[in-house]
Amino acid sequence: MDYFIHLAILISIYAILALSLNLLAGYTGLISMATSAFMGIGAYFVAVTLTRFELNFFVALVLAAIVVGVIAYLVDFALSRFRGDYFAMGSLSIVIVASGIFVNWQSITGGPLGIANIPRPNVFGFELSENWHILGLSLLFLLFTYLICQWIAMSSFGRVLRAIREDEKAIGVFGYDTSKYKLAAFIISSALAALAGGLFATYFSYISPVSFTVTESIIVLTMIILGGLANNKGAILGAAVIVLLPELIRFVGLPTAIEADMRHIIYGLILILFMLYRPQGFLGEYKL
Amino acid sequence: MRIKNLAKYFDGVRAVDDVSVQFRAGKITGLIGPNGSGKSTLVDLLTGFLPADKGLIYIQKQDGIKSVNPSKNYSSGISRTFQDARLFEQMTVLDNILVVLTKRNVLLSLFEQHTESHLKQSEKVLKKVGLWKKRGELAKNLSYGQRKLLGIARTLAMNGDTYYFDEPLSGLFPEMVATVKNVLQDLKKDGKTVILIDHNMDFIRSLCDTVIVLDSGKILAEGNPSKVLAKKEVIDVYLGA
Numbered sequence: 001m002d003y004f005i006h007l008a009i010l011i012s013i014y015a016i017l018a019l020s021l022n023l024l025a026g027y028t029g030l031i032s033m034a035t036s037a038f039m040g041i042g043a044y045f046v047a048v049t050l051t052r053f054e055l056n057f058f059v060a061l062v063l064a065a066i067v068v069g070v071i072a073y074l075v076d077f078a079l080s081r082f083r084g085d086y087f088a089m090g091s092l093s094i095v096i097v098a099s100g101i102f103v104n105w106q107s108i109t110g111g112p113l114g115i116a117n118i119p120r121p122n123v124f125g126f127e128l129s130e131n132w133h134i135l136g137l138s139l140l141f142l143l144f145t146y147l148i149c150q151w152i153a154m155s156s157f158g159r160v161l162r163a164i165r166e167d168e169k170a171i172g173v174f175g176y177d178t179s180k181y182k183l184a185a186f187i188i189s190s191a192l193a194a195l196a197g198g199l200f201a202t203y204f205s206y207i208s209p210v211s212f213t214v215t216e217s218i219i220v221l222t223m224i225i226l227g228g229l230a231n232n233k234g235a236i237l238g239a240a241v242i243v244l245l246p247e248l249i250r251f252v253g254l255p256t257a258i259e260a261d262m263r264h265i266i267y268g269l270i271l272i273l274f275m276l277y278r279p280q281g282f283l284g285e286y287k288l
Numbered sequence: 289m290r291i292k293n294l295a296k297y298f299d300g301v302r303a304v305d306d307v308s309v310q311f312r313a314g315k316i317t318g319l320i321g322p323n324g325s326g327k328s329t330l331v332d333l334l335t336g337f338l339p340a341d342k343g344l345i346y347i348q349k350q351d352g353i354k355s356v357n358p359s360k361n362y363s364s365g366i367s368r369t370f371q372d373a374r375l376f377e378q379m380t381v382l383d384n385i386l387v388v389l390t391k392r393n394v395l396l397s398l399f400e401q402h403t404e405s406h407l408k409q410s411e412k413v414l415k416k417v418g419l420w421k422k423r424g425e426l427a428k429n430l431s432y433g434q435r436k437l438l439g440i441a442r443t444l445a446m447n448g449d450t451y452y453f454d455e456p457l458s459g460l461f462p463e464m465v466a467t468v469k470n471v472l473q474d475l476k477k478d479g480k481t482v483i484l485i486d487h488n489m490d491f492i493r494s495l496c497d498t499v500i501v502l503d504s505g506k507i508l509a510e511g512n513p514s515k516v517l518a519k520k521e522v523i524d525v526y527l528g529a
Contacts, residue, residue, distance in 0.1 A: 172336075180394045
């Protein structure tokens with residue numbers, strides 16, 4: 001049973017990440033590789049504030065989202081100059097810089113060894129020590145994220161984001177300051193990724209730089225391409241499929257070393273096959 | 289609307305060269321000239337699609353004449369179509385209209401969903417161009433003529449004071465041409481400023497009150513369409529003499 005709870009928690013955390021990236025890549029047309037960086041910053045912020053300052057988990061999580069939002073705001077000064085592939089390349093540099101900080105700022109991040117013994121959340125003196133507690137919490141945050149993303153998708157703001165994705169210059173002529181819309185989408189998306197990072201940190205009670213590499217960003221991108229860009233249900237479905245699919249390999253009985261590599265091969269294959277034969281994914285409305 | 293000394297250079301090429309002109313409300317002004325004469329660039333400058341290198345634009349507003357610096361993109365109630373439609377392809381026909389009706393403020397638009405009045409306005413303009421029944425279709429699935437009509441409907445939805453139409457009639461079936469002509473005449477009746485770019489001189493003669501001929505980024509002639517189109521220098525420019 002614990003195994004299934006573990007998988008459900010992973011799906012919830014990755015679904016939050018997928019929803020956050022979908023806001024940027026699916027709705028706004030900005031393919032970002034920075035998801036893992038913002039997730040990592042959120043995770044480290046929560047880990048440090050919980051282990052060193054014994055802050056309440058929920059306060060730490062809200063602060064993490066705010067701090068990551070501010071960082072996204074600052075980063076956007078440089079990124080907003082890029083479009084299309086150049087934006088993707090620019091966002092990739094954020095992951096590289098963040099990874100460098102996670103590894104080298106040892107006094108805060110613990111360097112390559114990371115941070116261990118991150119406590120579980122505490123609600124009015126009751127510690128959420130069981131995994132099913134974390135599952136409930138993750139599902140609540142997933143619901144919260146889904147409602148935010150769905151609200152945005154239905155709002156006028158969301159419609160302008162889709163128009164920016166289709167033809168940024170054309171919508172600009174109708175009097176929309178597109179850079180402000182893109183900035184808002186980038187900040188919201190980054191803050192949501194920070195929430196996923198905080199949940200990740202408290203669930204595993206241990207984080208290190210290897211959890212927040214560019215591979216994680218690619219996995220999240222695969223999720224939304226598979227589920228369908230610009231569709232929030234698709235993002236959740238994509239997260240579920242990508243988390244569960246490699247689990248099936250366990251039953252094949254391959255040696256452990258090969259099993260780990262197979263996971264990445266599967267992600268790569270899925271990405272290529274979907275881009276070739278079903279670019280709109282399972283439920284998507286938008287083709288890259 | 290009046291423009292003064294407007295200029296745009298591309299790598300030394302004077303696409304629009306020190307143009308000063310006035311566009312009057314309640315009139316249709318034709319903007320003509322051979323390919324590369326600077327018509328579309330002029331409209332791009334006036335709508336903020338391109339930043340100008342020099343010049344000023346004065347717009348008559350309810351609270352007086354407003355000066356706009358065209359070197360910065362701006363929004364001043366000016367609405368346009370594009371030669372190649374430039375629709376939001378992977379959005380529905382209805383969303384292509386609704387999107388230009390929404391608030392221009394990021395925060396306010398986050399808490400805004402389309403209202404009944406937005407829907408009514410969309411219905412009005414889509415019915416005007418005969419696309420209301422297509423409202424649920426993606427723009428990319430429309431025919432060439434329907435795409436042009438949707439571009440026009442999107443422009444009408446803005447309910448601005450000044451409208452630019454960049455070759456709205458080219459490549460359209462006769463019934464669609466009639467629809468567009470009606471749209472232009474209605475705007476004129478409503479006292480709007482209408483600027484029309486087209487290569488079909490019959491349309492220019494029949495629709496426009498004034499015509500401006502551009503050549504090499506400069507104004508070659510302006511005035512009554514029949515008189516201007518009969519001028520030798522205008523004929524020479526068109527025939528390449």
